[in-house]
Amino acid sequence: MNSFKPKYQEFINENFKGLKLRKPLFYNWKFGLRFNLQAENINTEKYFEEVNKRAVAIFETTFSNTDNIFLILTDYKFRRKKIRFSNYIFNQIDNLKKQEISYSKVKKLYEPNDELDIRNIAAIKLTTKRLNYRNILSAIANSDFLSRQPRYDKRGVFTDAEIYIINIDKKIIFNMYDDRGLDIICTDKDTIFPIYKKYNDWILDFDRKKIDNLFV
Template sequence: MSTNKMLDSFHEMSQTMLSTKLEKPLFYKNKFALRFELGPTDISLWADSKRENINEEYFRVASNRAASIFRSAFSQNDEINVCYQIFSDGRQKIRKSDYFFKLFSKLSGKPMVFSEHRDIYRDDLEYKRYCIKRVTISDTYTHDLDEDEIIFTLINSDFGYRGPSLLGQLFLINCTKGLVFHIYDDRGLDLAADNKQPLESIYHEQNSLLLDYDRDYMDSLFARI
């Protein structure tokens, strides 16, 4: 059985056959999606005018916002698939030494599949060896995850000197609710689904954190008249 077929098999067993595209930007790649603002606009990212020291209050607020949205999207017993991927020119690989495996070390006994995806971003790749390398961990539940450490790591994406960070993209698939959670960096977070239903209550619950730039589109999908 090919690696991709094995991955499909895992997805079928855990009822995760979503058509949601696991691509950045998740919000713009999927019809039914929400985009949230994590980094507060009223708090400076920098603690000084020379931009030499970051403002930890900015990251505290961003982390708290991400945690609040996570709690709206996940219940403790929801079934989860963890997907981590990197863009590769054929040489780069996901290695067991990558921080991803330390971050999810408690899931080391769970089913894990490595796969390649060559058409995930575009169909006209200049070189056929270009692809997405992905690892998927299944048969996992929200209570297995350390969401605080996950959020801290993802918000550090552009600021690795604050602490650990991931070089690739991390998607948490909520198989129970049928949605995908993705923190793209300290600025924001996307949720996507195959239909409106999994996102409607979150739209209302976390409305104050929606990114104003895309609010009109989200209102057109979810606002109740």
């Protein structure tokens, strides 16, 4: 039996009390940053180069190679009992074993009155250095563009998959939601102040006032 199963939820309950792991992460917690990843005209190579450059830069500032992390992958259930071991995201983890993965389900995550709103969840504990995060971030950037690779779903269809990367040591949760942007939340705003300063030009203007007020 996998003794790891409850631990990621215990971590959230202890450090992010009341938080549901769902989008939009930034609006679901008191301390956070929301970044704009867009710069050029959509669907050009320069556009995706900029999206990936920004996402990777922010990720590498948020995580060190030795950080302990949880990778949480959620996907709409459809008829599938659980997330396939052969999926693209799992393939981006070095030497992943099936017994490292904890599977569960969550109901009514987005639709409280919908019995069919069921999400499959896969949770993996690892260190950042095992994670090919560049490929994962690129796949997220491509999620709304069927002709682009890499993709989470090899069948070339749109997906409801969501990826959350939790920094256990720094108590930060990272979610790149698509090519438009990414959210970071934390338990202590001082933890994310260096990220706020370093990438201030990329803060989403719509939320800039709210974010600036955190650090006044």
